[in-house]
Amino acid sequence: MTTPTTGQQPDDPKDLLNVIAAQYVLGTLSNSARLRFQTLMQQQPALRQLTHAWERRLNPLASLLEPQDVPAHVWQQIEAKLDILNQLSGNHSAMSQPENAGVVDTSTTDTSLINTNAASAKPLNTPTDNSKNTAKSEGQNQAVNDSFWQPWAWVSTAIAASLALFIVFKPQPLPFTQPPVVVQTQPAPSRDIAVLSDDNKQPAWIVRQQGNALLLSQINNYQVPSDRDLELWSIQGNAVPQSLGVVRIQQGKAVLSVAQTRLLVDDAILAISLEPKNGSPTGQPTGSVLYTGKVV
């Protein structure tokens, strides 16, 4: 259990939520409390706003650290990963620069556009769009509420109390939004649909479809870092990658339930990327793409 404050807990549960938000931003919450807080923040706009206010207050402190030289290979690896992702999206031309792309004109744009027009400013149906996240925005287009710190008209005491208690005292992490890994117990017609290979064209995974489940069999000996998870993606044509779920390996095998079997049609590309624990936080691949293969 993480108790974010001392014996001097605020009497008002709304104040307690404020304290927890501050301590989330400061970074003192335990892993389980952070996970619960992050999940609730996605569901509760008011809690999100509260947290963002603390981010604005505290995170500029990071500028007090002396900047450090970044090794050149970091950028090279970022570019390489973008190239792979772009390739997977089937849009080699996505990264080609628009005319005059090298000239970043900062003099004629309006600050308000940053929230309202950024997404729509992307050329529709261009390959570029396919490699970029279209996941739902966290609080996008929300206006800053200047009266936010006025008495908490936006949330009731009862709700605040229950949220605070949930974050602080609930012993188990919340379920994640990623498709769960399930154990396949019912025999079903099955077929091998893809072989996923690594960068060296070495086969690493065999993917078998059994009804609405995917059985993944690992061929190589890759060990997933303890703080990471693998995530399986389906990419069709120019569409953005769709997650098929987090791959949790047990004795060289993993089983995923796939609600949308349409993601497994012929010529779709399956890819496995290395993601933060419990999968990509953005809804799009963010880590290294380790294995790819075409559905046949």
Place this chain on the structure above:
Amino acid sequence: MTDEQALLLQIGQGNRIAFRQLYDQTSPQLFAIALRLMKKQDMAEEILQEVFLTLWHVSDQYNIERGSVRTWLSTITRNRCIDRIRRLPAEQVLLLNEETMLSEMASDHNDPLAHAMQADHQALLSMCMQGLDDQQRQCVSLAFFDGMTHQQVASHLTVPLGSAKTWIRRGLDFLKKCMERL
């Protein structure tokens, strides 16, 4: 619109040159954050890559409510680091701390908050920092810059857990009130 906000717009349109430009402008600061929190060069580099790959995909999600672009990127970086640290086995965290941090933390030389008090360009911020007493400042610094939990702060300072919590709580209360006036 700031230069960095304009770059975000360009990135949202798939402009890699703008992406590189923002990387050049912000990565040294973000790397400093990751290096300080993760204590390991390779882990900090990995975090930095993740941050910019994320940025490439979600640049259009920037909202002024998150502060400046730099503050937003700092938030993403810190969250990535802290999430990673929290998931490390306890013994690994302890090892990292013992290897690279304990001796440094004994000195105010590496305390950015102490440093800020003398930095002219951080005058407004340091005004608030000066209002913290030594205990509050040290606790806030250990949590913010080094990613320590309450328990870790208490252990590091060899003080009761309740004392660490109280100092952090009071420090945050003070910073909130002080920064609202800025």
